[in-house]
Every structure is written in structure tokens, then in C-alpha cells.
Amino acid sequence: MLKKKVEDILNAQIEKEGYSSNLYLAMASWAETNGYSGIAQWLYVQADEERLHMLKIVKYVNERGGHAVIPSFKEAPKEQKSITDLFKAVLEHERYITDSINNIVALTLEEKDFTTQSWIQWFVNEQIEEEAQVTEILDKLKLLGNNNLYLFDRDILGMRGDVGGNSGA
Numbered sequence: 001m002l003k004k005k006v007e008d009i010l011n012a013q014i015e016k017e018g019y020s021s022n023l024y025l026a027m028a029s030w031a032e033t034n035g036y037s038g039i040a041q042w043l044y045v046q047a048d049e050e051r052l053h054m055l056k057i058v059k060y061v062n063e064r065g066g067h068a069v070i071p072s073f074k075e076a077p078k079e080q081k082s083i084t085d086l087f088k089a090v091l092e093h094e095r096y097i098t099d100s101i102n103n104i105v106a107l108t109l110e111e112k113d114f115t116t117q118s119w120i121q122w123f124v125n126e127q128i129e130e131e132a133q134v135t136e137i138l139d140k141l142k143l144l145g146n147n148n149l150y151l152f153d154r155d156i157l158g159m160r161g162d163v164g165g166n167s168g169a
């Protein structure tokens with residue numbers, strides 16, 4: 001049975017993962033309507049992954065005798081200034097999520113909930129991958145400046161290690 005504090009922090013994380021999904025979906029839609037179909041595709045896949053993260057927590061909370069609550073989500077920004085700004089915002093958001101996952105780890109230790117502590121490690125590792133992947137994208141964009149975004153848009157899907165949905169989520 002989950003302790004109330006652990007249930008609450010996991011419910012808060014459900015909201016964050018769900019918002020992440022909507023955020024990337026909104027970015028995908030912006031990219032698609034601005035001619036960046038490859039980047040849009042990358043973001044659509046990312047949005048799906050975030051939804052799976054949310055579901056993973058929903059299932060866990062319910063399996064452990066808690067009640068996963070599905071909240072409403074605040075509206076994600078409709079517009080982006082540029083592709084570089086978009087990916088900077090993705091990295092900033094992922095860092096925020098990493099902090100949030102770390103706070104869950106800390107609470108599980110405080111509450112001596114070693115089952116959840118072990119289960120949440122999957123998210124700890126996922127965040128390492130996500131930050132690394134977006135950092136790599138930003139490094140490439142820095143090299144390109146604002147040139148050759150056409151080629152970048154074509155090549156970005158090749159930068160996913162898990163094209164084809166093999167993300168283990």
C-alpha cells in the first residue's frame with residue numbers, strides 16, 4: 001500500500017508527464033504547420049513517449065492500492081520563435097522533469113518506500129537519455145547556425161536511437 005505522501009508526489013508527476021506530452025504535441029503541430037515535417041515527426045514520437053510515461057505511473061499507483069488521478073492540463077504554448085528556441089525549451093523542460101524525478105527518489109528514501117525507490121529508477125535512467133539526446137540536437141543546431149535546416153529536418157529522425165518505438169517505455 002502506497003503512503004499518502006508518495007501517492008501525492010506520483011499524482012503530481014502524472015500531471016507533469018501528461019503536460020510534457022501536450023507540450024511536445026503542441027510543438028509538433030507548430031513545426032508541422034511551419035514546414036518542418038521531420039522535426040514534427042520527432043516531436044510526435046516524443047509526445048507519445050511522454051503519454052506512456054504518464055500511463056506507467058497511473059498503472060503503478062493503482063496497482064499499489066492508490067488512486068491515480070487524471071488532472072486537466074494547462075495549455076501549452078502555440079507558437080515557437082525558432083527551431084533552436086524550441087529545442088532549448090525542450091531541454092529546459094526535461095531538466096525540470098529530472099529535478100522532479102529526483103525529488104521523488106528523495107521522498108521514497110525518506111519514507112523508506114524501497115519498492116517505489118527501485119521502480120522509479122527506470123525514470124532516472126530515462127531522463128539521462130532524454131537530456132543527452134536533446135543536448136546532441138542542440139549541439140548540431142549550433143554547428144548549423146540557421147543554415148541547412150532543410151537537411152537537419154530530414155536527418156533528425158536518424159538521431160533517435162529508438163526509431164520504430166523501441167524505447168522500452
Ligand SMILES: [Fe+2]
Nearest residue numbers: 017020050053
Ligand atoms: Fe517523461
Ligand SMILES: [Fe+2]
Nearest residue numbers: 020050094130
Ligand atoms: Fe521526457
